[in-house]
Structures are given as structure tokens and as C-alpha cells.
Amino acid sequence: MNKVRTAKFQLGQVVRHRVFSFRGVIFDVDPTFSNTEEWWEAIPEDIRPRRDQPFYHLFAENDETEYIAYVSEQNLLPDDTGEPVRHPQVSDMFERRDGNYCARLDQFH
Template identity: 55%
Template sequence: MDNIKQELIETKFAIGAIVKHRFLDFRGVIFDVDPEFNNTEEWYQSIPTSIRPRKNQPFYHLFAENGQIFYVAYVSEQNLISDVSEELPKHPEIKNIFSHFEDGKFVPLARAVN
């Protein structure tokens, strides 16, 4: 058996949480999280310096939307805040990972056990 060291990280937001960007006009549902920055340097440098985040923090993958535009976003923890609006996100990919909305967040689909 391989001896794999895993580090437990604490995140501010959970998978299924609805969040919005602190500075930019979009919101989304978290579907994955990286314990720290895990993207290209080119992508990182493309972020305006006024809102460029630290790399040593959780980064979240979101099913993001802005009006009727749907996409996937990668956002640092420091640039996210909870979205307390009553309207549920409408991103078409949500149904592929989440089964329903309950207690303020989307619930991941049950995974088949082999």
C-alpha cells in the first residue's frame, strides 16, 4: 500500500455552496476546491493586480453565471462571498453533479459504490 500523506485544509465554503465574486459581477455554485492555487502562471498574471489574490489559499471551481451567460470559473477564497439572494443559479451543469437544493446548498449526487 502506498504511503500517501494528505493534508486536511479548512475552507470557508463547502461544495454545493452558492457564492458570488467580491468584485466582479457573477455568482455560482462550488463544485470542486483546490487547497491552493493550481492553474497556469499565465492565467494568474491575467488577473488585474488590484484584485489578484494570494496563491496560498483555497481556490474554488464554480459553475458560474452572469445573466444568461454560463461558464466555469476558478476563484480564490478571498474573492468570494456568500450569495444570500433567494434566486437559485440556473447553470445547466448543476444537474450533472448535484441532485437537489437543501438547507442552503446543493447536495451532490450519490456516487455508485463498486
Template identity: 65%
Template sequence: MLKTQAKFAIGQVVRHRFHPFRGVIFDVDPVFNNTEEWYNSIPAENRPAKNQPFYHLLAENETSYYTAYVSEQNLVRDDSGEPVDHPEVGELFGHLNDGKYDLGGPLH
């Protein structure tokens, strides 16, 4: 079954269901839109279905900042209220309000 309605929104802070990272969503693909090589690099037992939204995140963990591409089934809302420290967040978003960044560019 094709799921076309995204559960999360651009600007929302989320965390990975299993891996220790969190981030802010900056783009959404309604279904998988990456390379087969990337998809096949995921162990088969952990490989998500392609017919669901996939999210582009400005992600962070304890040691680094990066971008991540994550299936909807592997994300949960981050209720910590903590800002995402990724250096590009301020370039894309405004203030953090209730777990979601305002759209509209640099912080002033």
C-alpha cells in the same frame, strides 16, 4: 501564512465580491493550482495571494454560463435563495436547500 481550511463547501452558492457573477462550487483547491499564465493575466493590483483556497464554480452572469476559478478572498455567500441556472448544475447536484445544493447527481 498558509490557510488550509476552506471557508466554502462543495455545493454552496456564492457570488464574486466585485464582479457581477454567482455560481455553485463544484471543486476546491487548498491553494492556487492553475497556470502561471492564468495568474499573471490578473492585473497586479487585483491579483490574489496563492496560499488560500481557490474554488471551481459553475458560474453565471446576466448573459452567459461558464466555469470560473476564484480565490476565497473574492467570494461571499449568496443569500438570495435563488437557484443557479447553469446547465451543468443538475448533472452534479440534487436539490437546493438553504443556499447549498445536495450532493448526489441528477435531479429527478
């Protein structure tokens, strides 16, 4: 029987990668790994995360660019800088209120 895990992070939360220099806003969560085998195999084996944990879709950014990232829970930490995320798609799904990102209500109409 598989152990059910609760995601540690939530939609709209700003997080940063534990190892690599990027951060982003969570816009979706998979309860376990749900990407391609090619993606999985591209990760060096010595740093490859476990599959049996939540994986997060992020509107991500680093110093050079913005992109979509797919990251395991074990590799994320909360980002407490309070700085906004500049990814252009953030405003499509979220509003920024009091330093936090909340789902835009108009996206559900």
C-alpha cells in the same frame, strides 16, 4: 512550515464574487492556487489574489452567460438570495433540496 487552512466554503454552496457581478455553485476546491501561470499573469497585479489560500471551481453565471470560474477565497461571499443557479452542469453533480445543493448520490455508482 506552511500553515494549513480550512476552506471557508463547501461543495454545493452558492457564492458570489466580491467585485465582479457573477455567482455560482462550488463543485471543487484546491487548497492553494493550482492553475496555469498564464492564468495568474492575466490578472492585473493590483487585484491579483494571494496564492496561499483556497481556490474554488464554480459553475458560474452572470446576466449574459454560464461558464466555469476559478476564484480565490478572498473574492467570494455567500449568496443568500435562495435563487437557483441556471448553469446547465449543476444538475449533473447536484440536486436542489430546500434551497441548497447536495451531491447527487447516483454520481458515485
